[in-house]
Amino acid sequence: MSRRIEPLITEEQIKARVKELGKQISNDYREKDLLLIGILKGSIPFLCSLMWEIDNEKLAMDFMDVSSYGSETESSGDVKILKDIDSSIKGKNVLIVEDIVDTGRTMQKLLGMLETREPASLKICTLLDKPSRRVCDVKVDYIGFEIENRFVAGFGLDDDQYMRQLKYVGEVIFDK
Ligand code: IMP
Ligand code: MG
Numbered sequence: 010m011s012r013r014i015e016p017l018i019t020e021e022q023i024k025a026r027v028k029e030l031g032k033q034i035s036n037d038y039r040e041k042d043l044l045l046i047g048i049l050k051g052s053i054p055f056l057c058s059l060m061w062e063i064d065n066e067k068l069a070m071d072f073m074d075v076s077s078y079g080s081e082t083e084s085s086g087d088v089k090i091l092k093d094i095d096s097s098i099k100g101k102n103v104l105i106v107e108d109i110v111d112t113g114r115t116m117q118k119l120l121g122m123l124e125t126r127e128p129a130s131l132k133i134c135t136l137l138d139k140p141s142r143r144v145c146d147v148k149v150d151y152i153g154f155e156i157e158n159r160f161v162a163g164f165g166l167d168d169d170q171y172m173r174q175l176k177y178v179g180e181v182i183f184d185k
Contacts (some may be wrong), residue, residue, distance in 0.1 A: 010184065010185060011183075011184045012168070012182060012183050012184065013036070013181075013182050013184065014047065014145060014162060014163065014168075014172065014175070014179035014181055014182070015179055015180045015182055016177050016178075016179045017025060017054070017156070017159070017161060017177075017178050017179050017180050018154055018156075018164075018177060018178040019052070019177050020085065020176040020177045022059070023136075023153070023164060023176075023177065026154065027055070027058045027062055027137060027153065028062050029058055030059060030062070030134065030151055030153060031061070031062020031063045031064075032062070033151065034059075034063050034065075034066040034104070034134070034151065035063050035065060038063075038065055038102060038104075039065075040069070041065075041102050042067040042068075042069070042101060042102055043065050043068050043069070043089075043102050043104060044065050044068075044069050044070070044071060044075055044101045044102065044103050044104070045059075045060065045068065045069070045072055045104050045106050046061070046069070046070070046071050046072065046094060046103055046104070046105050046106065046123075047070060047071075047072045047073075047106045048072075048073055048074070048075060048100075048105065048106065048107045048108070048119075048139065049072050049073065049074040049092065050074070050165070050167075050173065050175070051107070051108030051109070051118075051165040051166050051167065052106045052107055052108050052136075052165060053165055053173075054058045054164050054165040054173075055106060055136040055153070055165055056070070056095055056106045057107060059106065059134070071094040071095055071096070072092065072094065073090065073092060073093060073094055073119075074090075074091040075089065075090055075104060075119060076088070076089050076091050077089075077092060077111070077114065077115045077118075077183050079147060083111075084111065084112055084114045084161070085114065086112075086114030086115070086117070086118055086145070087169040088114070088115055088118035088122075089110065096124050097126065098123065098127075098128045099118055099126060099127045099128065099135070100127070100129050101128050101129055101131065102128065102129050102130045103128040103131045103132070104132050104133070104134055104150075104151075105119065105120075105123075105131070105132070105133045105134065106134050106135075106159075107133065107134070107135045107136070108135070108136050108137065108164075108165045108166050109135060109136065109137040109138070109139065109145075109161075109166060110133070110135045110137075110138050110139070110143075110147065111139050111142050111150050112142055112143060112144040112145065112160075113143050113144060113145035113147040114144060114145050116133055116145070116147045116149070117145040117147045118151070119142050119169035120133070120147065131173070132150040132151045133147070133148070133150050134149075134150060134151035134152075135149055135151070135152055136151065136153040136154070136164065136165070136178075137152075137156055137161065137166070137178065138151060138152045138154070138155045138156070139156055139157070139158055140155060141155055141157065141158050142158055154178075159180045160181045161178050161179060161181065162175065162178055162179060162181050163175030163176070163177050163178045163179050164174075164176065164178050166178065173185065
């Protein structure tokens with residue numbers, strides 16, 4: 010089976026939207042500290058471009074790696090922390106930066122785990138959202154783009170670990 014990638018969201022569209030999100034986040038966290046927690050590895054390009062657009066003198070960042078076991082196409086919500094953040098988030102304003110929220114299971118579990126550490130606030134910012142796939146009613150505070158139920162790769166998102174380096178997001182088409 011071969012696969013090809015069909016552009017869905019262009020580099021220009023991503024740049025423009027990230028700029029808007031950065032402005033919104035700058036306003037919402039004015040005079041506040043802000044800790045971005047990037048979820049490895051898919052959030053890296055998004056987090057990098059987003060941070061340039063956030064105007065905040067008390068911006069810090071940290072990273073987590075989580076794995077969600079399940080079938081190849083669907084997460085189970087059985088989330089394991091593979092790499093935790095380095096310091097305490099108690100009393101801090103935390104913004105989780107994710108590549109995509111699909112069923113919402115991963116984010117719901119992660120929110121639950123981080124809530125127990127008593128941050129001052131805890132929000133989610135995702136590049137992509139697939140609302141039609143949602144199983145868990147998780148509130149996503151900042152959304153780059155809503156997409157239909159398609160398997161996508163690029164700008165951090167992977168197809169079996171590949172394609173993360175693409176500057177755009179494309180749909181992965183599986184040809185027989
Ligand atoms: P959830 O727990 O179902 O919301 O799973 C979200 C995770 O599934 C994301 O962090 C991605 O790693 C992965 N994922 C979901 N949809 C896609 C996709 O279309 N392309 C690549 N990865 C995806
Ligand atoms: Mg992921």
